[in-house]
Amino acid sequence: MLQKKKILIRIGSLRHGGAEKVLVTFLKNLPQDKYQIDLLLNLYSGKYLSEVPKWINIIYLNKGEMITTNRIQDIPKKATRVIYQKLLKKRPSLLYKGKLKGKKYDIEFAAIHGMRDEILNSPLQSSKKIVWIHNDLSQLKEYTETEIKKFFGFDKIMVISEKIEKLFLDLAENETQKQKILKIYNPLDTEEILSKADKPFNNYEFDEKVPTFISVGTVFPQKGFDRLLKVHKKLLDKGFKHKILIVGDGYDFENIKKLKTELNIAHTTTMLGFSDNPYPYFKNADFYILSSRYEGFPTVLFEAITLKKKIIATEVSGVREMLNDGELGLIVENSEEGIYSGMKKALVNSQDFEKYTDNLKDYEMPFNLKNSVQKIISILDNV
Template identity: 30%
Template sequence: MKKVLFLITNLAHGGAERVLVNLANNLDKEKYDVTVQTIFDEGVNRKYLSPNIHYKSVFSRSFHGIKYITAILPAPVLHKLFIKETYDFEIAYLEGPPAKIIGGCTDRNIRLLSWIHIELLSNKVFAEGFRNVREAKKIYQKFSKIVCVSNTVKQCFERISGIYGNVEVLYNTNETEKIRELASEVAEDLDVDDIFTICSVAKIEDSKGYDRLLEVHKRLIDEGYLHKIILIGVGSKSKKLEECAKVYGVSKSFQLIGFRDNPYKYVAKSDLYVCSSRREGFSTAVTEALVLGTPVVSTECSGAKELLGDNDEYGLVVENSTEGIYWGLKRMLQEPGLLDHYTRQAQIRGTYFSREKTVAAVENMLENIE
């Protein structure tokens, strides 16, 4: 049995954290002895780890400055401080500090892997948690395999790192059967009446573009397109967004309902899912919407065309702008038959991202890694 370590910053309510729990839970336990280690012992996703997963953490609570600490200390010192056991595979499941810590392993018998979830578009982002760009490139060169969550993420990583050959794309693991089961639950606080309902699930942060979505909502309401939008999640921009909705006079039709343990029952009962993000790696929430057969409008960000097709085969991919979001939602609201078409297409596409396929791909990689 091979011992596998996943290192991540925490198990908070983000997409990377959720898909790590899904992957760890579903790896074949007859082949792999799995440990999930966090830098900070926090996050709602910890409770979803299966009992047969070993869990450990370094610090009991979070503090600012971990990126500066990892930048200052040499990678081998960090590895010695953070990693106390010996594993066959050590996997940094996020960029930044986890990558530098795992990259500090000096045992040549241990296979090192790094997961890249976001587009590394600048040297500043690429070098976060490292002393500088030069150190980041040197450490990433130590990994036996670098896994990117989409082709766009892969292209960005290769371009900025100069590393090729051992970089591949593996899609995120979703608990497809569990998602469908949870989606059947009643959403008591969702009034589905006869109003066209649009939903979105994410952290309420600038990168998710909800300020643009609010502007689009107000514009469509003023034009007479009756609908409501429900945002599921929390974040630093929640209060500001709620205040803006009040100013626009749309608080009743643009609702922030906070974090939900089961967002799937809302997604399944909505008419449309929207991803208004400025940036993504490979949207877990869009993937889950497809699994549930909910049609999708997404801005053209990383992974969008891989999910929805180069020519909008499985959903609408729109220009990454306020105007793009506006026209995408307007088409869904007014074009006869379009919503029904993409509902059928979502159901077809959702089968592609099954739990079995994505877990098998990871296991195959681990079995064949040199």
């Protein structure tokens, strides 16, 4: 009988983000008989915890919800967590001897770019090291070329879009480094999306006479919900009737809610918070709008394409690739003006979007769950 490969996977938490969802989808489709997996979380929290297969061993540094405020009563707990995590990052041998009980791993896997140093500084010299890059790091100011080049310390660098692949290929100094870069589309479950979209929902009423633009994602600045609301207000002031529906939660939720009040658009904007099934809202909305400032490969567009939605998306990493160079949806400039022109076009000339609907009718994704999972399994088996 073949011995199971021992794998350590690290991620911050299993909150409601794209990378977290993709990781859990991948874990749900892994063969149990081949691997022994420890999933190490910095914080035992998040909506996807319940979806992790029972055979995967979850270990955590801290427990409880993420603390996103600076309220006086929260500061001691927040500080304790930060100090503990920094100590273990600085002295990884404490973590490996303590929480990880001296276990030897064949593979150590950073499921997000933020876990780079934790994995590369592992005291286990013999383990193979893999990282999964979900973001266009060139858009993050802390990631200079020097910082990005540190990722070449991994044995394999999994990237999720052509733009991120190009970024790494351009920075590679030799053929050996180039060989480390592997583009693998995110594993997402099309059948699950389609079946969940038919489920009932009860906390929002769509108005057939007023077009609704839906946007789904973690509420933080990257997603550009502030830009979306400002454009919404501008369009309303010009007499264009429409509604905005935002599904998602995150540390910027209260700020966006406050902006909604300041702009006096509470009657036309709904913020539903997190939903473990956003697909019925997708299905019933008229347009899907991606207002992001930057992305890696926006998972949410995969969902919108699966549900054949009329799409407007800012030109960020992965969008041209996903929308087939503009065949499957309207790609706009990555700015407030771009979002404004796209939404105005949808409201004034909605018939222009019929060509996208026609192109989506018989469109088959060039990537699917099975292929993506098989590619990652192949990496785990051959690294």
